Amino acid sequence: MTLPATSITPDKPKRKLSLRSLLIIPFVLQIFAAVGLTGYISLKNGQKAVNDVASQLRHEMGDRLNLQVLNYLEKPYIAGQVIVAAAEEGQLDLSDFTKLERTLWRLVSQNTLEDVQIGLFDGTNIALDTTLNDGIVSRLSDKARLPQRRFYKLDKQGQRIALLKTQAKFDPRTRPWYQVVQESGKPAWTDKPYVSSSYQSATMALSQPIYKSDGTLLGVQKSTFRLDKIHDFLSGLKVGQTGQTFIVDQLGNLIASSTIKQPYILDLKNEELQQIPAVKSESAVIRATAQAILDRFGNFNAIAQNQQIDFMLANQRQFVQVSAIRDERGIDWLSVVVVPESDFMAQINANTRTTILLCLGALAVTTALGLLTSRWITKPILQLQKASQAISSGQLDQTVQVQGIHELESLADSFNQMAGQLKGSFIELETRVEERTAELKAAKLIADGANQAKSEFLANMSHELRTPLNGILGYAQILNRSKVLPMKERHGVEIIHQCSSHLLTLINDVLDLSKIEARKLDLAPKAIHFPSFLQGVAEICRIRADQKGINFLYDPDPQLPEGLFADEKRLRQVLLNLLGNAIKFTDTGSVALKVTVMENAEMEHHADPSTRWIKFRVEDTGVGIAPDQVDKIFQAFEQVGDRQRQAEGTGLGLAISQRIVQLMNGQIQVKSQPGVGSDFWFEVELAIATDWAQQNSLTTGKQIIGYEGQRRSILVVDDRWENRAVLVNLLEPLGFQLTEAENGQIGLEKIRQSQPDLVITDLAMPVMNGFELLKQVRGADDLQHQKIIVSSASVAQADQQMSLDVGGDDFLAKPVEVSELFKLLATHLNLEWTYEMIAERDAQSSPTTASQNSEETMIPTRAELKALLDLAQKGNLKRLREHLEQMVHSNPRYADFASEILQLAKQFRAEEIEDLLKQHLTEEADV
Structure with a gap:
């Protein structure tokens, strides 16, 4: 059996997880979490191990580097000590330059020293070194030829074979290597590297004092150490895969580097050497490492012991070991070992990739297993779901067969029983619904009839009451505009107007309630x-x-x-x-x-x-x-x-x-x-x-007495003579030419005959009603532009809209309000009204009346007076006039007060207006 789907639509449920997702997600999360956590822990442990290994490696490499450099620096000292000891003990005669030359030649030729030089207190000097071009050269300054210095080339047996050149003047006592020992009295290195012309490279000189037996200085022995040997050692030192080492002095200047053979600027011609700061090195690694050390410690001489720091270079972490190289003879350097983290992390990263692949593989396997399991479980549940949806859509003949899972078989049996019961209940309910529907339709017809009758009654009642009220209110307004009506009779007319307005308000209240019930009340x-x-x-x-x-x-x-x-x-x-x-x-x-x-x-x-x-x-x-x-x-x-x-x-x-x-x-x-x-x-x-x-018509405080321009003609079409009379008596005194018609047929003929400037027509009339009149006029080619205002006591929104739809230019409700009528006439006839001030009209009344009116003259509130004074002080007289006219419009009793100020405003006498307003403010304060 198939029934119509229920018309009640439940709220759209929030999106929830499916059973398949609930079965798959736990499997996936468990495996993924286990493998991922294992991989994460392994990665963290690997990184910790890397940090430990890197720290140990840096420390060991720093110690090894320092030890080797100190060994290099110790060699010239030991060799020099041999010479100094032999001289001090008398084994070496420093005055016999021939024997001394032979002895020093043996030390240099056997590579015991790079070079050796002895300068004595009397200015004599002897030096032997190995040059690049001439082999071993001897430089002598003996007593016989002081201060001259001669350069001899020696053969392989140490014999002089040629005089290379002569230096006119040389005194060893003026040299830095002599003076440093003379001042300190102990072995010392020169304070900075210098250029060796013999080796054409940077060197450091170690000077040692030679004393006489009485303790006085006999001379100074100097040995030279070439700094490029440190580079040879550093470049052969393997630090990880891509690690680097370098040495700087306490000022941050480079001494040696594993990657730069000559970290200086040499001027061989003038024998000058310029050191390069590490932060300006041509090596990006050295520059960045030196800058990181400065950022960390401020300067190099602040590092008193071994330090380890890390920094980032090109998105790679760098491990740095800084160690001090010092000896008692004046060496105070820092060795720096830099190793990138990537040298240690290669295997760790490979393991990480393997872990990620394992996670993805486990995820794929568990997802597949979850899908198979969920499909096996959800297949019978989906059958139940489809059957339930079919029942909800009205298809009650549904049964479900489930096999394989005991719990789902029981659920299917219960579902089949429920479906059978539901089918029976629907059949019974359908019968009852049909019965109730028939009853509701009958009740609705009755209610619709009652509502229609009520609406027609209210519309007819409103029309019938508004028609006589139009005459009453119309003539009350006509009489109220009279200039000769005594005050007593004017008061009576006002009572008629108020009572009629009250009755009109009651009618409007009933119609408003009807609009509220019909939800048609609008703003x-x-x-x-x-x-x-x-x-x-x-x-x-x-x-x-x-x-x-x-x-x-x-x-x-x-x-x-x-x-x-x-x-x-x-x-x-x-x-x-x-x-x-x-x-x-x-x-x-x-x-x-x-x-x-x-x-x-x-x-x-x-x-x-x-x-x-x-x-x-x-x-x-x-x-x-x-x-x-x-x-x-x-x-x-x-x-x-x-x-x-x-x-x-x-x-x-x-x-x-x-x-x-x-x-x-x-x-x-x-x-x-x-x-x-x-x-x-x-x-x-x-x-x-x-x-x-x-947007507001500012005719406040004035009474219309006519209009400017040529005389205008108006045709009034209405079957009730009293309605026509109201309009005739209102408009003829203003200068309009009025013509009357009793129905639409006569009105159409008069329109064709005289073509008036404006037509005011009723809707409900015998022979031809207002709607038919509008259709006839709009259908005629020569009358299409005729101005027509519809005036009716049928004020329902539908009637108003219909009258405009068939051709009306505007709608004027009955009873006619004079102000609204004048507003429409001015709009559609493009009129400029002429006015008479209310104060002037009252002045023409009898003395008694004028006296009574003067007693009714009203002064505005203090707030209004302040607002007027502010406008006057600003010189905004136009706005002042508009404000006064609005006040009189809201309360005519302000007319006398306003007329005096308006007169002053026309003559632009702002100061007098200020004085007058201040006077009123003072009087009000006194009261």
């Missing part, structure tokens, strides 16, 4: 001058409070923005409802309206600089609301409190206000205590408007 934000808007609301409520004998307090935040985007009508509706309720239920004390800008600290989520969070609060000292009644006040047709006050309203105001505030993303909240009072507030986020002045 139409526009730029408004916020302080003037609030001032207007406050003045309306102040009058009501004064009539009841209670105080009304209006406390605006000084930081309120001047312009905001808001649905002026709906926001005013909410505030007037809250304030009206507060005044209605307050007999003594006060009602307060507080409007503040909420700071960012209060609204943590507020980060948009183009908006402001505004908090509206209405507080009263009225009767309060019982706790069990608070939840009811926002329900439609619900009223709390005493019966007398309930009779004053419909119970719709708060329900509609709450919905309006919710559309503004806010919520009306309340705190109340019976006998103490109530506190209503809501918070909304409103966008800042910078062009509020341009």
Whole structure:
């Protein structure tokens, strides 16, 4: 049996691991962790072993190098000691240069010394050395020829065979090797290498004193040591695979290197030698090693004992051993052994690669085994899953056969039993659902019929009530514009206007509730001058409070923005409802309206600089609301409190206000205590408007008495004579030429005959209604551009939109509001109105009336006066005029105050305006 899939879609589950993954992952992780941990430990142990071996090798190589270098340096000392001892004991006669020459020749020819030289205290001198070109050469300065020095070439038997050259002057006592011993009195090396002309290489000289039997200095014996022999030893010393060694003095200058044969700059012609610092060596390894030693110890002479350091070169770790080479005759060098880590890590890295390959192999094997195992286990489970999915999609004829695993066989049997039971339950449920569906359809038809009837009733009721109200409110507005109407009759007309407006408000409340139920209540934000808007609301409520004998307090935040985007009508509706309720239920004390800008600290989520969070609060000292009644006040047709006050309203105001505030993303909240009072507030986020002045019609404080330009003709099409009369009596005194038509057919004929500048037509009319009239006009080629305003008591959004869709240029709701009518006329006829100031009109009234009006003249609040003064001090008279006109628009009682300042502003008399405003501020402070 197949049933439709259920329409209830469960929440999408979070992604979880599959059973196959749960079976495979543990195997893989265990093997991988075991092999990986083993490899990691092996690598760490190998690295530790490498570090230990490297440390031992460095230490051993350093000791071996130092020992060999000291042995080299000891050889000239020992050979020299033989000569010194023989001379001091009298075995060697230093005055017989012939025998002395023969003795020294034997030492040099047998390679016992590289060369030997003896300088005596009387300036005589003898020296033998092996040159590159002439073999063994003897240099003599005897007493007979002092200070002359002669150079002889000797043969293989030590006999002179040729005079090579003669040096005019030579005194050994002026030489550094003589003076160093003369000063110290003991054997000593020269302080730095020098150039040997005989060997054409760098050498060091060891000098030893020869004393007479009385202890006075007889002379100095000097032996030379060639530094390139140290290079020969270092280059033959194998340190790892690519290790290097070098020797530096305490100043960091190179003495010898395993890689550089001659680490000096030699000038053989002038016999000058320039040492090269290790940090400037041509070898990159030597440079980097020397720099690392300096970075570690600061300078070379700070190293007093053996040191080991590591550093990085070309992304490779280098092991360094620094050892001191010192003897008691003045040698103070440092030997450096550098071995790269890679020389030791080759096998370790190979083992690491092997370990990684083993890990990957184990991972592959365990993954394969896991896949096979999981497939064997999950295959029957997947069968159960597919069967379950089929059942969930309505296919109830499902059974599952599982073999091989005992637990899964039991699960399959239980599943088959469940599927059978579920199939029976679905059949029974389907029968019940069909029965309930039929009942719901019948109930829905009944409810839809009731809703349709209600909607039609409300629409008809609204239309029927608005039609007579159009005449009442229309003529009330016409009479209120009269210049000759006495004050008593004007007061009566005002009462008619207020009562009719109240009735219209009740009708709108019922329609708003209907819109709320149908979710069709929308907002139409526009730029408004916020302080003037609030001032207007406050003045309306102040009058009501004064009539009841209670105080009304209006406390605006000084930081309120001047312009905001808001649905002026709906926001005013909410505030007037809250304030009206507060005044209605307050007999003594006060009602307060507080409007503040909420700071960012209060609204943590507020980060948009183009908006402001505004908090509206209405507080009263009225009767309060019982706790069990608070939840009811926002329900439609619900009223709390005493019966007398309930009779004053419909119970719709708060329900509609709450919905309006919710559309503004806010919520009306309340705190109340019976006998103490109530506190209503809501918070909304409103966008800042910078062009509020341009978007509001600034005809404030003025009454339209005509328009500029040629006379305009208007055709009024309406089947009700009273509706036509209202428009005729409103517009003819302003200079318009009015024509009337009783239905659309007559209206169409008159349009064709006279082609008026504007047509104002009703919708519901006999013979031809307004919709058909619009279609006929728009269908005619010569009438397509005819301006037509639709004016109807059918104010439903659908009717308004339909009238615009079939060709209407705009919509004017009945009862007609004069200000809205004038606004539409100015828009569609491009009119420039002419005005009469309210103050001028009042001046034309009777003396009694003028006196009464002067008593009603109102001075703005201190905050408004300060704002006006600020504009005047800045010289912004245009903005000052706009501000005054907004104030008069919100409260006509400001007209007398505004007219005087406006007159001064027209004459650009800013200083007089400042004086006048300061005078009002002073008077208010005195009060």
